[in-house]
Amino acid sequence: MSASDPLSDVLRSVRLRGAVFFYVSCGDEWASVAPPASMLGPVVMPGAEHVIAYHLMARGDGWAAIDGAPPVRFGAGDVVLVPHGDGHSISSAPGLVPACDDGAWVHRMRNDPKPIPVTYHHGVVHPGAELPADEAAAVLVCGFIGCDVKPFNPLLGALPRLLHLRADGVGAWVAPALQQAVAECRQQRSGGSAVLERLSEMMFVDAARRYLASLDEGASGWLAALRDRHVGRALALLHERPAHAWSVDALGREVGLSRSALHERFLALLGQAPMHYLANWRIQCAAALLRQSDASVLAVAQEVGYDSEAAFSRAFKRMVGEPPATWRRRQRRATAAALGAASLADASATRADPNPGTATDAD
Template identity: 45%
Template sequence: MVQAHDHTSSSLAASSMMLRAERSADASTTLGSPATCKAHGTDPLSDVLRTVKLTGALFFLVDASFPWGVEVPRAEAFSSVILPRAQHVVSYHIILKGVGWAKITGGASTWFEAGDVLVFPHGDPYSMLSEPDQPPEFDAEATIDWFRNMAAGRLPFVSKEGGGGEPQSEFVCGFLGCDMQPFNPVLSTLPRLLRVRRTRGGGDDLLSHLIDLTLAEARRPRLGGETIRLRLSELIFVEVMRQYLEILPAHETGWLSGLRDPSIGKVLVMLHEQPAYPWSLNELARRACMSRAALAARFTHLVGHAPMQYLTLWRMQIAARLLADSPMKVAAVGREIGYESEAAFSRSFKKAVGLSPAAWRHNAMGSR
């Protein structure tokens, strides 16, 4: 059975499983493709996912027989019953068998088949159906009650859906909590519905191994199994993001596209490796072997923010977590991200977040 769990302890457990390359003393020594793990340098994807506190909330299997249809309400409607302390809920579905259609409410239908992974990163209401024009029987309150019971462990790991006919479909469902405020560069630039084709065959198909391990844990309940399943559900999501990164079309924009770009990816590594360093556009351009104008234009085109604006937003995300999760004084938090003046840090934080550091901390403590 899948249960909701303590947000703080789960975040610490997730952090311990997120692999991060060792920081080097000088960001200029970072070499190689930013999309790969480095022996010397920060891994920005792990850095972001750790800082936004990616946390497994629910993981279960749907066994659906024709005709079938499931509808998921907007994440805000049920997030409080599966992971009360999460700012945001993202969901993914891994299609193990069969075909069907996915549709964000009010949008177009997207066909899927076995081997696909569907990700809904923005918390939109959506449906998954055996036929594109089939209206699901949807009761919002009953659905929220279902999530509540699944989170409380009152429902079996395998959820049976549909009318009992053929063909059958089978898919894994994962729901994770994370922070979106003040800044989540990974999720904020993803499409509203992301369809990723899984790697098939070969000994390096990590996603298949993770799924098999998670299902094995669910089908043979043992002590600690719930914690293992939820941690594995987080790793599955990370691997989906890595596979998406590898197949991104060249014309795509967004944070992951910037990470994959050799020049912009190098700049992102530098900013994440030393967020407190007094960076300037001149120095970033010099280290990236680009002109100021070329760096500013390409970084903004791919990432959606100018380099120095991105640095400020990322610093504020680090500060927001420190304010929420540590007893550090406001001035010490500011120094941690490069502000020698508490007043300057407070002004920047309020401008970016809309709240003073003290008010942010008060709200974060009040939500616990």
């Protein structure tokens, strides 16, 4: 683990997986409503614990909104993300809703080659169709990012319900890179889907970094804690050496605060005590080891700072809901099932386009 970058530690440990599913061309008036990720996730990213939707405005402009919040306008090159999985809408004007779209086509076309072209025009959706380039008032690339929530994902709760990334921000490379990758994928170039997946993940990392940089001085939460001079250093130490026999006194000495002052700073920024955070991070590290290695439960327990297998198993079950060995078996079955589903989808795509190498560069 990194000695000074807890954000990278968490991003690695929660297993980001990206995908681009829809290439959306829109007429003069258009609207689309997406259900909560808890309903859509099992269809678009089977096996992912949590799904974050995102929309890149490749051309034109529009509005994005989640329930209970004012709409946000986003223009060409902008990206909007929905980190907490809220149901949301995107449209050409605030308040527009599609005349008829029950979403059944998403289920029906889930194994079609990606990205799936979709057209919205005057309240009517045409999945599988695409407007000619010169007729589209707006073009969007819509995709999803999957990640783990359990055992411990402090980043997710630190993000807003709707995150708007402007094209003129630090990560201005995101939009053109995604558009180029989508063009390659639509031309069925080898490796196009893999490029899109990695770019989707990089876009999310960039979003987290930009949101961190934008936080006000008085902000709270995990990302704000990373910027705090003392708590940020303490978090880096806990991530660097999770197995160390830390105490609040020892941690305070390392970062230049008294025991009580460090405790209060943790509570103010994170809502939890330092040793509580450490216990959560140890279990998250243990989960990664259980997933990625064949090490015994005892070896994993010792690797993350537990003296006995029994104490570790109790802590793991308390946080995750089942013993570590049982959890490991279930995770591996789920991974095997997801790989099997991906292989079937790839086979379906190959049957749909038996000569992917013959596409030209024309869009």
